[in-house]
Amino acid sequence: RRGVQRSGAGVMDSAALLWGWLLLGCSWGSGPPGVGTAAPSTATYVLDDAGGLGREFDGIGAISGGGATSRLLVNYEEPYRSQILDYLFKPNFGASLHMLKVEIGGDGQSTDGTEPSHMHYENDENYFRGYEWWLMKEAKKRNPKIKLIGLPWTFPAWIGKGENWPYDYPDVTAYYIVSWILGAKQYHDLDIDYIGIWNERAFSSKYIKLLRYTMDKHGLQQVRIIASDRLWEPISFVLLVDSELHEVVDVIGAHYPGTKTVPNALLTKKKLWSSEDYSTFNDEVGAGCWARILNQNYVNGNMTSTIAWNLVASYYEELPFGRCGLMTAQEPWSGHYKVEAPIWITAHTTQFTQPGWSYLQVDGHLEGGGSFVALTDGLGNLTIIIETMTRNHSQCIRPPLPHFSVTPQRATFYLKGSFCMVETLQVWHSRLGFESEKSSLFQQLHPVKVWKGSFSLDLKVDEVYTLTTLKTGKKCSCPEPPPPQPFPSNYKDDFNIRNPPFSEAPNFADQTGVFEYFVNASDPGDHVFTLRQVVVQRPITWVSDADQTISIIGNFQWVNMTVTCDIYIEKQRDGGVFIAGRVDNGGIYVRRTKGVFFWVYADGTYRVTGDLAGEEILMKGLSGVRDNAWHTLTLNIQGTSASGLLNGYPLWENVTISKPINGWAAIGTRSFEFAQFDNFHVE
Numbered sequence: 001r002r003g004v005q006r007s008g009a010g011v012m013d014s015a016a017l018l019w020g021w022l023l024l025g026c027s028w029g030s031g032p033p034g035v036g037t038a039a040p041s042t043a044t045y046v047l048d049d050a051g052g053l054g055r056e057f058d059g060i061g062a063i064s065g066g067g068a069t070s071r072l073l074v075n076y077e078e079p080y081r082s083q084i085l086d087y088l089f090k091p092n093f094g095a096s097l098h099m100l101k102v103e104i105g106g107d108g109q110s111t112d113g114t115e116p117s118h119m120h121y122e123n124d125e126n127y128f129r130g131y132e133w134w135l136m137k138e139a140k141k142r143n144p145k146i147k148l149i150g151l152p153w154t155f156p157a158w159i160g161k162g163e164n165w166p167y168d169y170p171d172v173t174a175y176y177i178v179s180w181i182l183g184a185k186q187y188h189d190l191d192i193d194y195i196g197i198w199n200e201r202a203f204s205s206k207y208i209k210l211l212r213y214t215m216d217k218h219g220l221q222q223v224r225i226i227a228s229d230r231l232w233e234p235i236s237f238v239l240l241v242d243s244e245l246h247e248v249v250d251v252i253g254a255h256y257p258g259t260k261t262v263p264n265a266l267l268t269k270k271k272l273w274s275s276e277d278y279s280t281f282n283d284e285v286g287a288g289c290w291a292r293i294l295n296q297n298y299v300n301g302n303m304t305s306t307i308a309w310n311l312v313a314s315y316y317e318e319l320p321f322g323r324c325g326l327m328t329a330q331e332p333w334s335g336h337y338k339v340e341a342p343i344w345i346t347a348h349t350t351q352f353t354q355p356g357w358s359y360l361q362v363d364g365h366l367e368g369g370g371s372f373v374a375l376t377d378g379l380g381n382l383t384i385i386i387e388t389m390t391r392n393h394s395q396c397i398r399p400p401l402p403h404f405s406v407t408p409q410r411a412t413f414y415l416k417g418s419f420c421m422v423e424t425l426q427v428w429h430s431r432l433g434f435e436s437e438k439s440s441l442f443q444q445l446h447p448v449k450v451w452k453g454s455f456s457l458d459l460k461v462d463e464v465y466t467l468t469t470l471k472t473g474k475k476c477s478c479p480e481p482p483p484p485q486p487f488p489s490n491y492k493d494d495f496n497i498r499n500p501p502f503s504e505a506p507n508f509a510d511q512t513g514v515f516e517y518f519v520n521a522s523d524p525g526d527h528v529f530t531l532r533q534v535v536v537q538r539p540i541t542w543v544s545d546a547d548q549t550i551s552i553i554g555n556f557q558w559v560n561m562t563v564t565c566d567i568y569i570e571k572q573r574d575g576g577v578f579i580a581g582r583v584d585n586g587g588i589y590v591r592r593t594k595g596v597f598f599w600v601y602a603d604g605t606y607r608v609t610g611d612l613a614g615e616e617i618l619m620k621g622l623s624g625v626r627d628n629a630w631h632t633l634t635l636n637i638q639g640t641s642a643s644g645l646l647n648g649y650p651l652w653e654n655v656t657i658s659k660p661i662n663g664w665a666a667i668g669t670r671s672f673e674f675a676q677f678d679n680f681h682v683e
Contacts, residue, residue: 041368041407042411057359060306063310069312098354100311101151109546110199112319120514122158127188148193149192150194151229157539165540173207181195193224197227230254252265252273255274258399259297286342288390288462292387292389292394312329313325348464370406407461425467426469426471429464430464497517511551513533515551515667517530532674533675548614552665558664561582561683562682564680567630569626570675571627576669586664592611593612596635601670602626602627665682
């Protein structure tokens, strides 16, 4: 897998020879284990640093964003919010992550919602929007050594000057990204360590070189470049033929590599990362997936960092990829959260390694299936992580997993080189339970005695072991969080908050456009503090954003509801806004959203439609609504019938609703236009 280490004039080092001989000896010595009573297979593995070390380890991380995956985390009350953050970032506590990767918000839909840009418009800069700044600070507060990575999914429209493409004016794009890095430092004292290009989309060599030049010009030499956050190719090939590009790209980042790399990537001699991986429902199978790839991304693919999408499932579960986070925190209204199994699988690696450690040169495949990695700090410490995940209990969401088998086995490890003096190893163990079996996660067992330089372990399937010289591991547990509760069935927000801690109102999940707190200086009346839609041009998109803007809220299971909201159309002539119920879709599928939508337009008309696109018209007529005036809309949905009020008086009634039969409440606008909302109420 990694070739035989050669030293001097091509003499194979003795460890490699011994290793080959042991492997051969073992494979001749015992046939495949029989069914039932046969003894488990036995194999021997040598851990030696005498012939040099393997690649430098860069850390295990997770992604917030791509998009809006931490949306509901911010409005958890204390102490629950801090507990969740501790489980993610606090060293020797839970996941103890080494890296945090965040989306550089671009106002566009990036999977489970939109994240706001620091520059909605060309002459606009604001480094306090959204929640990624806050999250990076919370991570740094807990672990000052955590590495920070920024990556854009979408860009505000002005970057492309009318084209849905960020590379026509590469100097503008570079200026925009560098502004974000400088803003992180200036306003939040955050040092960004790595910057990406454009998530899972094309890269431009010219832009990457210009980005490096622009960063250097602003004193950001220490910020490293990752490319291209997509596949191994074409970036690896281009690096081999373009020496200038080779000089400025520090890391090749591939997504969902299935633990494999390609020859060209190895030929570049660059660091290889799985810069987005996992994305799997966070039950026991998800934990198995994560355990398998954390080891095998290195064993099979030489990858020295693996980054999970996503950090914490803090978005409405019925949005795409519900609960694909390392843990779940999707109920700020109740305080309930769940520390899922992937948190403790992460701890097996993160609590006993650090970026800057090195992998040992080992093949890493276990005879009976499964894998192991060994890492050292170069100062005598040693950490070994073993996983024996079976195929059916470790399937990730992508790519498809080829067939393989794992059987119970005995593994004997020989410690050589600078590890020959190690006498005991601390042992941490997890066994993932399936069917009726309960999981046992991250339990400290009795230390293993190393006898004459070796020790043996009996490995069952679906287990993870960490054996380490470090004694700092800890499984911390906070008191049980409150029990789960559905979203409140009677919910109000008047947006009257003078200095909001965040730019967005709690629980509203923007799916196209961006809805922000707004202070209406010109309105002396009851509408000084409002919620305003602020994206006025279609962004450079990552998926198919809707042509309308929409923010959802509430409980997806709601059937009968009354939604009331004061609305203010700012756009003359063809402006328009809506309130809605039974909204059935969002995220990457936002264009196909159905529901019951009550629209009013600046031209004095209204419509009731069964979809966000406005194609399925259920009722229309005159309303007398005009722009630049406040009006109150009420939408009432009961069973198969809906009715609407304007300023408290019936405007339309008895509209028959067949489907959807349930969904969220929502507000939004007819196009990318300014509009305001106030005194939202759903019951």
